[in-house]
Amino acid sequence: MNDRDNLLQNAGINTRLTHIGNDPSDYFGFVNPPVVHASTVLFPNARTMETRSQKYTYGTRGTPTTDALCDAINALEGSAGTILVPTGLAAVTVPLLAFLSSGDHVLIVDSVYTPTRHFCDTMLTRLGVDVEYYDPAIGAGIEQLFKPNTKLVHTEAPGSNTFEMQDIPAIAAIAHKHGAVVAMDNTWATPVYFRPLDFGVDISIHAATKYPSGHSDILMGTVSANARHWEQLKEANITLGICGAPDDAYQILRGLRTMGVRLERHYESALTIAKWLEGREEVASVLHPALPSFPSHELWKRDFKGASGIFSFVLAAEAPEKFKAKAHAFLDALQVFGLGYSWGGFESLAVHVNLNDRRIRKAPQEGPVIRLQIGLEDVVDIKADIERGFAAANAV
Numbered sequence: 286m287n288d289r290d291n292l293l294q295n296a297g298i299n300t301r302l303t304h305i306g307n308d309p310s311d312y313f314g315f316v317n318p319p320v321v322h323a324s325t326v327l328f329p330n331a332r333t334m335e336t337r338s339q340k341y342t343y344g345t346r347g348t349p350t351t352d353a354l355c356d357a358i359n360a361l362e363g364s365a366g367t368i369l370v371p372t373g374l375a376a377v378t379v380p381l382l383a384f385l386s387s388g389d390h391v392l393i394v395d396s397v398y399t400p401t402r403h404f405c406d407t408m409l410t411r412l413g414v415d416v417e418y419y420d421p422a423i424g425a426g427i428e429q430l431f432k433p434n435t436k437l438v439h440t441e442a443p444g445s446n447t448f449e450m451q452d453i454p455a456i457a458a459i460a461h462k463h464g465a466v467v468a469m470d471n472t473w474a475t476p477v478y479f480r481p482l483d484f485g486v487d488i489s490i491h492a493a494t495k496y497p498s499g500h501s502d503i504l505m506g507t508v509s510a511n512a513r514h515w516e517q518l519k520e521a522n523i524t525l526g527i528c529g530a531p532d533d534a535y536q537i538l539r540g541l542r543t544m545g546v547r548l549e550r551h552y553e554s555a556l557t558i559a560k561w562l563e564g565r566e567e568v569a570s571v572l573h574p575a576l577p578s579f580p581s582h583e584l585w586k587r588d589f590k591g592a593s594g595i596f597s598f599v600l601a602a603e604a605p606e607k608f609k610a611k612a613h614a615f616l617d618a619l620q621v622f623g624l625g626y627s628w629g630g631f632e633s634l635a636v637h638v639n640l641n642d643r644r645i646r647k648a649p650q651e652g653p654v655i656r657l658q659i660g661l662e663d664v665v666d667i668k669a670d671i672e673r674g675f676a677a678a679n680a681v
C-alpha cells in the first residue's frame with residue numbers, strides 16, 4: 286500500500302470521494318482518467334497472447350476507465366471486487382443468475398424494487414428457482430422460512446416506495462447459518478450512508494443511475510462482493526458478457542466526486558420537507574425512515590449514517606374511489622417537480638406509486654401513496670410547489 290492509499294483509507298468521506306479510483310500520476314498528471322474505448326487489446330508476442338499474461342486482454346474484461354470506477358467503488362464498499370453492468374436492474378439480475386440454480390429456493394423482501402419482482406416471477410421462476418417473498422419486518426424470524434435448498438436472500442433497505450427498514454445483521458446471521466448468500470440492493474443509502482458488507486451482507490448492489498450519476502443522464506449498475514463471493518460473481522459477469530461502457534463509467538466516476546455534498550443537501554432538504562408534511566392535514570402519514578414516527582426508524586438510527594432524498598407520503602383521501610383523482614390532481618398542479626421515474630438526479634420528481642404487486646404488506650388504506658425525490662432546488666420553492674399540489678387535491 287502506498288502513501289496515497291494509506292492517507293485515503295483514514296480520510297473523511299468527502300476526501301475519499303474526491304481522490305479514490307484513479308491516481309493522476311499514473312497518467313501524466315491529468316486529474317481524470319482517460320476514457321478508453323476498447324474491444325481489442327494487442328499483445329506483444331504469441332506467448333503473452335497464449336497465457337494472457339498482461340493486465341488488459343479484452344474490452345469486456347476491463348479497461349483503465351472501468352478499473353478506476355471499480356477501484357473507487359471497492360474503496361467505498363470495502364469489497365474485494367466490483368463488476369460494472371449497463372443498468373441498475375442488471376446489477377440485481379446478474380448476482381441472482383450467478384448464485385442460483387434450478388431447484389434452489391430464494392427469499393426476496395416483499396418491498397423489493399418492482400422490476401426485481403418481475404424478473405423473479407418470470408425468468409427466475411422459468412429457470413426452476415422457487416421464489417418466496419418475506420415481510421421486511423421479519424428480522425431473525427426469517428429462519429422459519431429457510432428450507433434445505435434456500436441459497437440466497439435478496440434484501441433491499443429501505444424498501445422501494447414504502448421505505449421499510451430491515452434488520453440486516455440479524456437476517457445475514459441466519460442466512461449464513463444456513464449457508465445462503467446475502468445480497469442487498471443498497472441504492473437508496475449509497476455506500477456513503479450504509480456499507481452492507483460491514484453488516485454481514487455478501488453482495489452489495491447499486492443502481493449507479495441514481496446518486497452516483499446524479500444528473501438523470503446515465504444508466505449503470507455496480508455489484509460488489511466480499512472475498513468469499515468475488516470469483517463466482519466475476520465468473521458470471523464474464524460468462525454473461527454483460528459489462529459497463531467506458532463513457533458511462535467515466536461519468537459515474539465524475540458523479541462520485543460530488544456525491545457526498547449533493548447527498549448532504551438531498552438529506553437535509555428531504556428531511557425538512559418530510560417533517561413539514563407530517564404537520565399537514567392533507568397528509569395521512571409520511572414514509573421516511575429518518576422520522577422518529579416511522580415504524581422501523583430505530584433500525585435506520587442504529588445502522589445508517591444518513592438518509593438520501595427520496596421518500597413517500599400518503600395523501601389523505603376520504604374514500605378509495607377518490608385516491609386516483611386526488612393523486613392526479615396533486616401531480617398535475619406541480620411546476621417544480623417533474624413527473625418521471627427514477628431518482629437521484631439534481632431535480633425534484635414526483636410519482637403516484639402503485640403497490641398492487643405487494644403480497645404481504647398491502648397498500649395503505651388512508652389514501653394514495655405519492656413518492657417524492659427532493660432535488661437540489663431551494664426548499665422554499667419545493668414547499669410552494671407542494672402547496673400548489675395540495676390546493677388542487679383539496680378541490681377534488
Ligand SMILES: *Cc1c(COP(=O)(O)O)cnc(C)c1O
Binds near residue numbers: 371506
Ligand atoms: C432504479 C433502481 C434500480 C434499477 O436501476 P436502473 O438503472 O434504472 O435499471 C434497482 N434498484 C433500485 C432500488 C432502484 O431504485
